[in-house]
Amino acid sequence: MNVDTVQSIQDTAKVAASKTQDTSWLMHHIMDSHELDFEPFFSIPLPHLSLFGFDISITKHVVFMWLAAIILIVIFKMVSNQYKKSLVPRGISTFVETIIVFVRDEIVKPTIGKGYERFLPYLLTVFFFILTCNFLGLLPYGSTATSNISVTVTLAVISFLVIQIGGMMKNGVIGYFKGLVPHGVPGWLLPIMAIVEVLGLFTKPFALAIRLFANMTAGHIVILALLGLIFIIHTYFVAPVSIAFALFIYLLEILVALLQAYIFTMLSSLFIGMAVHQEH
Template sequence: MLDTLTANSAKLAADTLKQVAAGQGEKDNWIMHHVLDADKLDFKPFFEIQLPHFSLFGIDISITKHVVFMWLASLLLIILMIKVSKSYKKSLIPKGVTNFFEVFIIFVRDEIAKPTIGTGYQQFVPYLLTAFFFILFCNFLGLVPFSATATSNISVTATLAISSFLVTQISGMRKNGIFGYFKGLVPHGVPIALVPVMAVVEFIGLFTKPFALAIRLFANMTAGHIIIFALISLIFVMKTVYVAPVSIALALFIYLLEILVALLQAYIFTMLSSLFIGMAVHQDH
């Protein structure tokens, strides 16, 4: 079900992309220009900052726009969270910023990790919290004008999904033993004849989970931006200023929706990661 949905949306995206690539010249590619990664920080019409290029063992590891905003998100996150943790040293009663972040921290711990992982959930809470807040901050940074959304880049979301995948597999193997873990992949009560098929399906299922995680986050974060740009570009496509109020109203609506999506996607990514970890650790459920 999930896969078909993803496939459909991917097909749609592919068609659109092909059209964009085939039918229009460079001039009309400004939507992609805003959504894609770049090697400079774009503060048009004021100025641009050219970012340095690096390479390591033949791999291009240039600092790109998305890297910068990823770092910015991480820096913000570190500063804020250390501030929060320090405030607990003064008093156990939360106040101000601490109160605000405590809601999320407790939510991740009690509503995400606890019910989905069950016993022994404590050791996964730091990972889930980091993933949640990193995605949340990247998502929200993407809503700031002149910024970029690191989580709308497939490389970033894939890396996050792979790290969730690794945490899932390693914790599953550590809990059940490597052999026990793979044996436990096939659910109990499956007819013997079906076991080989199920084993293959379940094994592939291991990899589709992080794939879905990566694509979901990437597609959600990209789609909103593309829609906003498309709505704004209506003004220029139709070459009339009278469409501007409609465009802007709709773009504002999508922007507000993006705020919801930013929060929701951070939650969904964390929730599903936690669910997968729970399924790997407690295979009998």
């Protein structure tokens, strides 16, 4: 019985491994590409560029990052213009202000504490950028730039740099590295603790990158897999179930889109707070 189960799992895995090309239709929707697909109507090819031998082509995810940036700039220009007219928010400002105040009072202030103002622009930008990218992926023909590991790794590295530089500016370079090891550690533990703490510095942004990437990718894969069931099983009877579940996952993804933007900002802010106020 047990051996049979193991055998069947191994068989399935072998089949899965040998039929990797079967997933290409699914990966096509998730991965980056050199064209903007508007199936079944048309597709816009994107230019291939290279700089010093590096391929810096404008890809689908780059386009959607720019779209997110443009949307943000337009919205916030409107909001700040509105604030120039009067201190009382009106229209879109009321909505945006709620989120800004939420980020400031619920995320940044409690986690960083004193001197939080310096990091507020960065954290607000991260929050709104990730949020907009996440939501763009939920639109028809949209693509989630944050489901690309290159993007999340870059955002995490920027976070890492902000954390380290923030910590060093507050405590001094030497003071910062000294403060990494908590007080009251026995002398013989110090070498181990130093290694653990330095490793910890790098696992934090790594976790940030993987978390955002995996969460934004997983939802899309599940939706596509559920809809793919209809074509794999070749029956219409599974369609209502697939669509119902896909819709449920889609709604869940709206929540996840918000949540991941919140978590990325929250954790970045928390790590900045830990780096700046090392005594805690």
